[in-house]
Every structure is written in C-alpha cells, then in structure tokens.
Amino acid sequence: MKTKNILFALVFVTLGLSKSNAQINFGEKALGAVQKGLAGFTFSDADAAKLSKAAVDKMDAEHTIATATDPYTIRLNKVFGKYTQGDGFTLNYKVYILKEVNAFATADGSVRVFSGLMDIMDDNELLAVIGHEIGHVAKHHSRDAMKAAYKKEALIDAAASQSQTISTITDSQLGKLGNLMIDSQHSRKQEAEADEFSYNFMKKNGYDVNAVAAAFSILATMSQGAEASFLDRMMSSHPDSKQRAEDAKQRAIADGLYQPYVQKKEVPVAPSTKKPVTKKKKKKK
Helix, strand or coil: CCCEECCCCCCCHHHHHHHHCCCCCCCHHHHHHHHHHHHCCCCCHHHHHHHHHHHHHHHHHHCCECCCCCHHHHHHHHHHCCCCECCCCECEEEEECCCCCCEEECCCCEEEEEHHHHHHCCHHHHHHHHHHHHHHHHCCHHHHHHHHHHHHHHHHCHHHHCCCCCCEECHHHHHHHHHHHHHCCCCHHHHHHHHHHHHHHHHHCCCCCHHHHHHHHHHHHHCCCHHHHHHHHHHHHCCCHHHHHHHHHHHHHHCCCCCCCCCCCCCCCCCCCCCCCCCCCCCCC
16 A cells, blocks of 8 residues: 555654664653644644544455445444434444454544454444444544544654644554554543433434443453453443443433343354255155
8 A cells, every 4th residue: 555645644653662662762852842843733623534544444455344245244234324424524334354342433434343243232232332433433532532642653753743734654654543543542531422422322313222231231241251352452442331331221211211121133144155055856766
C-alpha cells in the first residue's frame, strides 16, 4: 500500500522503540516548543474521519473479511443494514473472520464486527453492542481519542508537532494506528454515554432494551471463565461489564420495560466445505 496523504501526521515511534529500550530525551526548550505547537493544533471531525478511513482500509486489506454471501455478512446486514446514516457520518459494515470477541467503530463511520462476537450473541444483543460502538462515533469519542493520540505521539517529533500542514504518514504508521483504534480506551464517562446511546437506540427503534444488560452480562461472565484470553482487548477498553449490565437493567426498570431476557439463538453456521451426500439408488433386480 502506498503512503497515504492525510491532513496531518501521526508519529508512532514509541511502539518500535520500547522493544529495544531506546530513549528519546527532550530539553525543556524543545518540550516547550512542542506544547506551544500542540496548543495551536486543531483537529476536526473531518480530520479524524480521513485518518480513520486510511487506517481502516489498511486493516481491511490485512484481515479475512466475510464475503457478501457468507452467513455472517447476511446476518449483519439483516440486523443492522438499514442503519447507515448517522449525524454527520455514513456507516459501513464488515465482518472480520476472527475468533476474538470484539467490535469497533471509527470516526469515519466504519463498523467492524468480529465473527467471534457474532457466535455468542443473538441479534438483539448484537444490536446493543454495535449500537454502543456507534455511540462512541456519535458522541465524538472516536475523534477525541484520535486527537489525544496525536498529542501524545507528537512529542516524539518537535518539528512535526508545531506544524498544522504536515500531511504524510507511512504505511507502517497506519498499521499501528489501526491497532490503536481497536484497542482504544475510553473514560468511564464516555463508556456510560455510549451505553446510554445504545439503550436509547434500542428503545427508539422498538427493540428489546433488556438485550443491553444481557450483552454486558455475557461479556462479564466470559471474562471470568476459560474464554477470558479472547476478551483481553474487549474488556480492556470496555471495563466493568457487570456494573454496566446492572445500569442497563435499572434503565429498563425505570422505563417499565424490564423483563428477564432469554437469548434467541440466531448464530450462523459457517459454510460447509464438505460436498453434499447423495443417496445411491438401489439397483433393480
């Protein structure tokens, strides 16, 4: 993939240096210049969207994506395909064939769902989780996370941090940025806002709001079991699932909508590679 031209630069040198224990020392004068440059740096929704789109394109090229006829894609389109327009962004959906339990949405409206998540949740629970991820985009959390990353990593390059016109990042930096988007951590306040967005989305569109609590209960239970290793990313960026399940339950009670949730098994079966078995006709004697 060729180097992407973006409106700003993002330098991820620290990730590469940490393995060799290399250090970069700035004098007070240099750090002051960096902070001065950052103070004047503006970071719009459009900036975040352009950088996110470039990083997502790279991730899409490096992952196995469910085809249009794959049961995972068909199911995701059925569940969420009609919800494509957000406030100032357009949503697009794809499934990564990965056993990990995760999903993420980026500032450009790209939603990526891991097949491992679809394997353990029914349609309503998927709506709740994906709605939560879209909530981070709608509430500008994804943009703010990208801006915070820039401010942190710009300290590596004092000259770049003072410029508002640096426009090139490398292919390698895009890859590191993609990992950052998957693993991005939000504040408790931001997580609560995304949870509320998901609940309100379910309620507004006539879905069972009890699925919100059910989805977080599943994650909380799995994080304590043998499957916990698959949830490292999900749980690191989505803490306190048990408490958040309880919060969703209390919202449903307050609205008079609470009832115990029973999961509807709608998980897809991967296409079989075996040839269909045909019965042999008996020969007439």
